[in-house]
Amino acid sequence: MPDSRLGKEVIASPLAIQGLTVSYDHRPVVHSVDFVTPPGSMSAIIGPNGAGKSTLLKAALGITRRLSGEVRVFGRPLVQETRHLAFVPQRSSVDWDFPARVIDVVGMGLYRDLRWWQFGSRQLRQRAMESLARVGMEGFADRQIGQLSGGQQQRVFLARALIQEADLTILDEPFAGVDAATEAAIIQVLKSLRDEGRTLLCVHHDLATVRDYFDHVLLMNVRRIAAGSVDEAFTEENLQATYGGRLSPVQLARLTESPSGRRQEEERRW
Amino acid sequence: MNEFMMFSLVPLTIAIIISMTCALLGNFLVLRRQSLIGDAISHVALPGIVVSFLITGTLASLAMMLGAGVAALVTVALIELVRRLGRVEGTAAMGVVFTSLFAVGVLLLEWHGASGVHLDVEHALYGNLESLIWFDGVSLASLFDPQALADLPPQLGRAAWVGLVVVAFVVVMRRPLVLASFDPDFAASMRTRPALVDLMLVTLVAVAAIAAFEAVGSIIVIAMFICPAAAARLMTNRLGVQIVWSQVFALLAAVGGYLLAGEAPRWLGFDTSLSAAGMIASLAGLILLAACLFGPCRARTGAAHQD
Known part of the structure; x- marks a missing residue:
């Protein structure tokens, strides 16, 4: 049962983080971060390199040990509720030489539902093929994973998360090292998930696309700097604080302008 | 035939079981790029056994197994310690730890060898496969004679048990094992306990190394773990098929190696055996070499390439 003392937002949220702290060698990498992921949102975690974004995600998922803090899924402790979450790790975190085909990797999303005496069935293969079709990779099912391009590998990882049918999908830099066409294809899939009422949480690096892709942001640099809707939190002031004043004024002005303002300016230029 | 039953049946069977068991686990060591851990663990079996002898004063197999097992766990802990404290790469830490412990084992062995107890260096290094004679194995009928069977060398039973446990582990844990080998972070997010799976794999590698130690000695175990599996990886891009190939290669190496050792010198006109x-x-090394030269899946894509 969810704790009755919890706030409504926490009970509704697929991932509510409170006071999360992680340290390596007595040095805090993530310090007391709070974030309540709004249900049905597409949220970005933003910050410079070494800001602890990936670590925050891994600690929230129970992959990395946390020093303190609470993680709740729909108001319940994480350990009971990991089925609600799907994780897409950084593409570079695995060895793509591993002897597996695309369909084998997608099937890994179902491993926890299979007992050891069960073998893969036609129905499971069908589900894996449907996931692959959603990311436009159904023609590659029997390809060895080492033969894929970076963008194709990323889409296979996404398909493995889709098959889990989770309420919240957590992605660690899904656009790292993929071309523009793949990026557009991936964002299309993510938006279709949101339209189904699911929640997405991404570590994201490209500040220029934040306004186009996401509706909520968490700005962090070891500590939480700001969080909220893009309009509220993705401001010049907060970005300066997050990046320690290393962004140029021109960069900032372009980023924090509302999309309509940018369009007007582009029209003016023409 | 009778000669074969008495002198060759048991060593050959043990060689086959151990070779195939080690190769089965070796598949996962190769995929995790942890080939060296098998080497490390089989080397520290020596100091483990010597220390257990110094403490208990017996060469009973249970005491030896325990000693080697404890040594394996100490090694894994020490490797982790050196890696963290010295901030060096895992393989470097492994190399430092197991060579030092092995050296300590050799010194201890020589020191108490001087005190007149029998536990000789040569057997520890090369094993004593040929000495596993089945004195009651006089004919085919002995295979069905309970009295003769009771006289089988105990190493055979131990090797068989270890083989069974390893096969059961790989069959039952195949999915968590694959997941932990390919993508440990994802495995942790699914709660399939990759850290526990890692520990079980290392423990079984230690158990298999100890069983192998009795038969083939500590230096050669690494070839048993790695060569068949590494050669199998070059034959296919599918894990299931790779495991089958590794078993075929292991069988080939064990049978071929055993027969060649007995016969080859005679063909060349020498009256000895190797x-x-x-x-x-x-x-096993030659099989790997052949796979490197002719295997169909030699092309490595290496790290993920960019679009």
């Missing part, structure tokens, strides 16, 4: 363990390991 070490079976040495020949098995050499043959």
Whole structure:
């Protein structure tokens, strides 16, 4: 049962983080971060390199040990509720030489539902093929994973998360090292998930696309700097604080302008 | 035939079981790029056994197994310690730890060898496969004679048990094992306990190394773990098929190596025989070499390439 003392937002949220702290060698990498992921949102975690974004995600998922803090899924402790979450790790975190085909990797999303005496069935293969079709990779099912391009590998990882049918999908830099066409294809899939009422949480690096892709942001640099809707939190002031004043004024002005303002300016230029 | 039953049946069977068991686990060591851990663990079996002898004063197999097992766990802990404290790469830490412990084992062995107890260096290094004679194995009928069977060398039973446990582990845990080998972070997010799976794999590698130690000695075990599996990886891009190939190669190395060690010198006109363990390991190496030259899946894409 969810704790009755919890706030409504926490009970509704697929991932509510409170006071999360992680340290390596007595040095805090993530310090007391709070974030309540709004249900049905597409949220970005933003910050410079070494800001602890990936670590925050891994600690929230129970992959990395946390020093303190609470993680709740729909108001319940994480350990009971990991089925609600799907994780897409950084593409570079695995060895793509591993002897597996695309369909084998997608099937890994179902491993926890299979007992050891069960073998893969036609129905499971069908589900894996449907996931692959959603990311436009159904023609590659029997390809060895080492033969894929970076963008194709990323889409296979996404398909493995889709098959889990989770309420919240957590992605660690899904656009790292993929071309523009793949990026557009991936964002299309993510938006279709949101339209189904699911929640997405991404570590994201490209500040220029934040306004186009996401509706909520968490700005962090070891500590939480700001969080909220893009309009509220993705401001010049907060970005300066997050990046320690290393962004140029021109960069900032372009980023924090509302999309309509940018369009007007582009029209003016023409 | 009778000669074969008495002198060759048991060593050959043990060689086959151990070779195939080690190769089965070796598949996962190769995929995790942890080939060296098998080497490390099989080397520290020596100091483990010597220390257990110094403490208990017996060469009973249970005491030896325990000693080697404890040594394996100490090694894994020490490797982790050196890696963290010294901030060096995992393989470097492994190399430092197991060579030092092995050296300590050799010194201890020589020191108490001087005190007149029998536990000789040669057997520890090369094994004593040929000495596993089945005195009651006089004919085919002995296979059905309970009295004769009771006289089988105990190493055979131990090897069989270890083989069964390893096969059961790989069959039951195949999905968590694959997941933990390919993508440990994802495995942790699914709660399939990759850290526990890692520990079980290392423990079984230690158990298999100890069983192998009795038969083939500590130096050659690494070839048993790695060569068949590494050669199998070059034959296919599918894990299931790779495991089958590794078992075929392991069987080939064990049977071929054992027979060659006994027969090859005679063909060349010498009236001696070579070490079976040495020949098995050499043959495993030759199989790997052949796979490197002719295997169909030699092309490596390496790291993920960019679009």
